[in-house]
Amino acid sequence: MSCEFHHRMLLIHELDDLLLNSCRFPHHRTIPMNVGYFIHRIGDWIMLMLGESIFSLIIVDIPNETPAFRVTFYCGILTVVMLMYLHYESEPHDADTHAMRRSKDAGVVWNIVVHIYSFALISLGAAFTFFLTNFDNDQNYRRLAGGNDDGTDIETLRQKSANLFCISLAIIFACYDGMTALHIGYTAASKRLGSTERKTWIAVALRAAVIPFTATICLWETDPTHLSYIGLLIMVVQVLLRKLGIVCSNHDQVPNPDEAGREPEHVTTTPHNLRQSVLLASAWTNMTKEELEALGDEEISNNFGQSQEGTE
């Protein structure tokens, strides 16, 4: 009886504690996230969004595939492929260089950016579906766009799809730059920009200018085929600007481990290390394993150490 009473009291105490804790913000320590696992999962999610854009292109089935349709289709595929490339350029491959590990504030903002970026990718896929459906007859285009056969103007629908395409693409570019900036951090970014030449600033300014330019294309062009050409061209420009930025500043888009504050792993060349390497690489030498093992440390250092330096 007393045992049962004790258990009841314990449960009441636990529930009381739970209610009190729920109403309190955790000022004390919590369980940290496994950043490596989480960024891997986020990568899967973004891959899913990019796959949806491809899916939106493939799923359109129209009876008469004109050359213009095929060109638009392949422009769309190439655009998504380049988006994938730009995504991997914007994201670090190591948890130590990720915004979530660098700073909790940057991690939270990065999380919000990922939400916006994911939806922009979905919108871009929908815009591609619109573009390809345009090659079907006007009636189908109206129906897919949610318009009525009797009242909706085809130009209005084209304008809407152009708006969707341009604004989505501009948001995606802004998200790429935002995510890169969050991974690098203010201090490292200012150090990079402060120590670089004028051409780097030009590359940065051009990259910033691409975003408003992309967002305003729909003001002067609504033709789906032309928009898909322009979209692909802008993607190529973005990729080139990224490469230009890397060449000018001698930095990757995402920070390297040194910038993230992690100590670089120094590899010292000792006779022991060389012996291990040589033994592992016996397949590439004319010597047998026994002959290699019989070599002294000095012989290994003199022969293989020098040849390795020579190769470098």
Added chain:
Amino acid sequence: MIDVAATYNVSYILVQDTSLEGLLYAGGTFWAVQLIWFRANRRPSRFVTEDDLFHRTLNIGNLVILGTIVLHIRPVKIMSNPSEEITMFVFCLCLVLEDCLELIKCMDEYFFGVGQRVPIRASACFEMLHVVFTLLFHIPALVIAAVDFFPRSSNYTRRLAGEDVIPHHEEAPNYEDENAHSSNYGNGNEKSTTNAPIMLVLAGSWMLLISSAIGIIFLFPKNGKHKEK
């Protein structure tokens, strides 16, 4: 794979309707699914759960609910008509059930988490706060959808059974019946009422994101002290 279907359905909403209303529904449904996805990945990135019957049942429940949510991500014309279509009601119901499952998981963490008890409890409480916050938006959305749908559920049942249900107003159109039509399909002032559930769902996702961002940025200990052992 369920998320693939979800993104396809969201994209289809946009293809069907590129207006602001289409964006509202696409955003509302998409971010609700993304919230579930983030939650599903939050736990494995912090804890190792046992492979027992209880946790398996929870996971299966999660997947069934997510599948039902995805099934009910439909074009705007259907989702914005909760008085005639069950879609919005089931969508909101599944979101509430998903929140309840998440609460059970948090309780599991809180009471039975093994390891550093104080941080585990703090983490569970923080997550519980999130779930209760989203419930504050999802439950009103469910109530609005239910209030809209259930008085007219007889028509829906008959239509599901294959009967050709002719609305009352089409038999004898007059001024009063025109009003009945507008309340059924929603236009003018009624439209805002029919969009209320999805607006609440969208607000729930974004308010949670923004409030947790504010909380983490301003209220969490600085310099990584929240991770200290």
